[in-house]
Amino acid sequence: MLKIAVVGSGKIGTSIIKSIIGKYEVIATARSKETLARIKDLGIETTTDNSYAVKGSDVVILSVKPYHFPSVVSQVKSWEGKTVVSVMAGVKLSTLTRITKTKVFRAMPNINASILESSTAVAGEEDSLVTEILESFGKVYWVQEELIDAWTALVGSGPAFLAEIIDALVMGGVSVGIPRDLAYHAVLDVMKGTANMLKAKAYHPSNLRDEVTTPAGTTIRGLAILEREGVKSALMETIEAAFKRSREIGDEIDKGIREKLNV
Ligand SMILES: NC(=O)c1ccc[n+]([C@@H]2O[C@H](COP(=O)([O-])OP(=O)(O)OC[C@H]3O[C@@H](n4cnc5c(N)ncnc54)[C@H](OP(=O)(O)O)[C@@H]3O)[C@@H](O)[C@H]2O)c1
Structure with a gap:
């Protein structure tokens, strides 16, 4: 073996x-x-x-x-x-x-x-x-x-970013009257189901968004807030900031090891 x-x-x-x-x-x-x-x-x-x-x-x-x-x-x-x-x-x-x-x-x-x-x-x-x-x-x-380094930002730190988003959505659920535990399980189900749905259908996330968005309905009201608050660009910048730091730390670490071991 x-x-x-x-x-x-x-x-x-x-x-x-x-x-x-x-x-x-x-x-x-x-x-x-x-x-x-x-x-x-x-x-x-x-x-x-x-x-x-x-x-x-x-x-x-x-x-x-x-x-x-x-x-x-x-x-x-x-x-x-x-x-x-x-x-x-x-x-x-x-x-x-x-x-x-x-x-x-x-x-x-x-x-x-x-x-x-x-x-x-x-x-x-x-x-x-x-x-x-x-x-x-x-x-x-x-x-x-x-x-x-980009992977470290997106995938290494990713669980922390998603955990924050999940926490925020749960608080939103609590804010409209759903008990915390129930909201928490519901958000996890939605996250998992959405990921599976995107994988199963193999289409762009915007297709899924448009499928859910009824004219003059509830989803478009929420989407308007996401737009107004710049959530998408904030998330993009989140990954960029993590990437820059990952590269910085990586360079420091590698240089330190090479100097210490003289290689
Ligand atoms: N944690 C993550 O999710 C994650 C993800 C991706 C990559 N990494 C990378 O994985 C590495 C470890 O991270 P970690 O979070 O697992 O750290 P950690 O929990 O601190 O584990 C490091 C381990 O290394 C052992 N160790 C230290 N010096 C040693 C030596 N000379 N010989 C044998 N063992 C020694 C320590 O032993 P003792 O317990 O006896 O002190 C400890 O068990 C890091 O380089 C990190 O960048 C971590």
Whole structure:
């Protein structure tokens, strides 16, 4: 059975581990006894020894915070022959290649990986094994590395933006008399149903909008407010602002790692 080392068993590392257990042999690493104990309960091999974990594996998933990556690099003697998949924000493929001198991939999942519904972008030379592994926790899209910062803004931060929108709609529901819990479930149903509807019909969102909008009806009154308040442009700018910050942080992170490791 293919063996995968998950280096860094935090929030995203744990989601990944849970999704691949049983499909692959897994060894996971962390620094603290507490984290190792929590992961051991999942029934897999654990260790603080990154060198040992990498040596005995075919594939290595790097899921430490980027500023902890140099300490991992100082421990791992050789990455030769390994397939390395990094989910670390900011660390560029060129830097990963210079450090590991092996086949590297840079992936950006999102928090929905914890319920196996991530939307994961991955950059590198397209590889069916990497697709198969990443599909364990959701959908996989191969992209050029240039898109990873944009993906981080749209898809990485996306759940937070949608959560805000959901919260606002629920408050609107409460404002017109629907009990909070009921409004909350209704909004989640509407979100999910709308996404499924758009997928099923494969048409543009404006088609769906027009289908719902009766002349002189209720929807057009609401749409007029969305227009007046500039909600669409605010959302577009939201993604742009997140993108700029993602690029800024990414550049800082990558530069920091290259300087620290002299690569
Ligand atoms: N969270 C997300 O939704 C998400 C999404 C996409 C990408 N990412 C990326 O994934 C990476 C991890 O994020 P996270 O939110 O999962 O962080 P986290 O919860 O802080 O997890 C980091 C883990 O790395 C471990 N670690 C630190 N130094 C280590 C070392 N030298 N050797 C082995 N393990 C070590 C820590 O161990 P201890 O617990 O023992 O300290 C911890 O379990 C980041 O680079 C982030 O950009 C996260």
